[in-house]
Amino acid sequence: MTETSAADEQPAVAKKKNVFERIAGVLFAPAETFADIARRPDLLGPLALMILLGYISTALIMPRVDFDAVFEAQEQEMRKRDPNVSQEQIDQIARFSRASMTVWRWIGPVVGILIYVVIAAVLLLAVRLFGGEGNFKQALSASIYAWVPLLLYSLILTIVVVARGTFDPITAATLVKSNPAFLVDLKTQPVLFSLFSALDVFTIWTVILLVFGFAALSRLSRGMVAAIVVPLWLVFVLLRVAFVALTTGAGS
Numbered sequence: 160m161t162e163t164s165a166a167d168e169q170p171a172v173a174k175k176k177n178v179f180e181r182i183a184g185v186l187f188a189p190a191e192t193f194a195d196i197a198r199r200p201d202l203l204g205p206l207a208l209m210i211l212l213g214y215i216s217t218a219l220i221m222p223r224v225d226f227d228a229v230f231e232a233q234e235q236e237m238r239k240r241d242p243n244v245s246q247e248q249i250d251q252i253a254r255f256s257r258a259s260m261t262v263w264r265w266i267g268p269v270v271g272i273l274i275y276v277v278i279a280a281v282l283l284l285a286v287r288l289f290g291g292e293g294n295f296k297q298a299l300s301a302s303i304y305a306w307v308p309l310l311l312y313s314l315i316l317t318i319v320v321v322a323r324g325t326f327d328p329i330t331a332a333t334l335v336k337s338n339p340a341f342l343v344d345l346k347t348q349p350v351l352f353s354l355f356s357a358l359d360v361f362t363i364w365t366v367i368l369l370v371f372g373f374a375a376l377s378r379l380s381r382g383m384v385a386a387i388v389v390p391l392w393l394v395f396v397l398l399r400v401a402f403v404a405l406t407t408g409a410g411s
Contacts, residue, residue, distance in 0.1 A: 175199065182307055189368055193374075200300035209303065210271070213313070224328060225327045229329060233249075279295065283298035301375070304372065308364035309365050316335050340352050370385045373387075373388065
C-alpha cells in the first residue's frame with residue numbers, strides 16, 4: 160500500500176481571491192464571498208480601485224457639468240428667500256460654487272474613504288452592542304465591498320452623462336431610472352423627490368450587502384443584522400428628507 164504523505168492528509172487551503180474575484184463574488188455569491196472577506200479582510204486593493212474609478216468618473220463628468228443650470232437654480236432659490244438680494248451677491252455665490260466644484264473634483268473620490276470609515280464604525284458598534292463579534296478591519300473591508308452596487312451606479316451614470324454630453328447635478332438622481340424620483344418634480348415637490356431618490360435600487364442593494372457582510376463578520380444571523388442595518392438606513396433617509404424640508408421651507 161502506498162503511504163499517504165502528511166501533506167496529502169492536510170485539508171486543502173482555499174485559494175485566496177483577488178479584488179476582482181471578490182467584487183464579482185459579492186454581486187453573485189454574497190454569503191460565501193463575505194465569509195471569505197471576514198476570514199481575510201483586505202483594504203488596499205479595493206480602496207485603490209474605488210479611488211481610481213472615482214477619479215476617472217469625475218474626470219469624464221466634470222467637463223460636462225451644466226454650470227448655467229446650477230447657477231440659475233441657485234439664483235431662483237436666493238431670490239425666493241430674499242427678493243432684495245443684489246446681483247453682486249448672486250455673482251459671488253456663483254463664483255464660490257464654481258470654485259467648490261473644482262475643488263471637489265480632486266478631493267471627492269478620497270472623501271469617499273471617510274464614508275466607508277463612518278459606516279464601518281457605526282455598524283461595527285451596533286453589532287457589537289447586540290453581542291456580535293468582529294474588528295474594525297473586517298468591518299471596513301466589508302463596507303467597501305458592499306459599496307460595489309453604488310460603484311456600478313456611478314459607472315452607469317458616467318456612461319449616460321458622456322452619451323448625453325451635458326450633466327445637470329440638480330437632477331442627477333433621475334438620469335439613471337433606478338428610483339422613482341423621476342415621477343415627481345424637484346422644484347414643486349423637493350421633499351418627495353428626496354424621499355423617492357433615496358429609494359434607489361442600487362442603494363437598497365448596498366444595504367442588503369451590508370447585511371450579508373456584517374452577518375459574516377459578527378457571527379449574528381442575517382435577520383438580526385438586518386434588524387440593525389435597515390432601521391439605521393431608514394433613520395438616515397428620514398434625516399435627509401427632514402433636512403430638505405427645512406432648507407426648502409416645505410410645508411410653510
